[in-house]
Amino acid sequence: MTPDDAWVYAIIPFVTMAVLTFGVVVVVRQRAASRRASASSERPSPTRPRPWWGSPWLWIGITVVAVFLGAFVWVWLYAIVLTVVPLVVWQRPARGPAVDPRTNGHAHRDAGSFKPE
Numbered sequence: 129m130t131p132d133d134a135w136v137y138a139i140i141p142f143v144t145m146a147v148l149t150f151g152v153v154v155v156v157r158q159r160a161a162s163r164r165a166s167a168s169s170e171r172p173s174p175t176r177p178r179p180w181w182g183s184p185w186l187w188i189g190i191t192v193v194a195v196f197l198g199a200f201v202w203v204w205l206y207a208i209v210l211t212v213v214p215l216v217v218w219q220r221p222a223r224g225p226a227v228d229p230r231t232n233g234h235a236h237r238d239a240g241s242f243k244p245e
Contacts, residue, residue, distance in 0.1 A: 180186070198206030 194206075
């Protein structure tokens with residue numbers, strides 16, 4: 129890479145972001161138009177409202193706060209959480225062996241099963 133070509137490498141991330149943003153906008157607009165078209169047809173409305181934890185804005189806010197804290201405030205804590213939590217999850221005790229549905233939980237298949245032994 130020469131200094132004459134450095135501008136190309138500086139612009140590539142921005143071009144990539146612009147192309148991806150354009151793609152997302154096109155897809156979102158198409159889906160919105162599809163929803164508007166299907167909303168005009170008779171469809172029963174849900175009887176129960178969405179629970180508080182089902183709000184997308186809540187999870188977007190939590191994600192923004194987590195990224196902010198991880199990037200600027202507690203970098204070491206964020207790194208520890210991203211490395212330790214998966215290890216803890218992987219170290220959970222294994223579940224027992226799955227029950228064979230053909231045995232109905234018994235050790236041997238007996239005459240009541242559909243397939244002979």
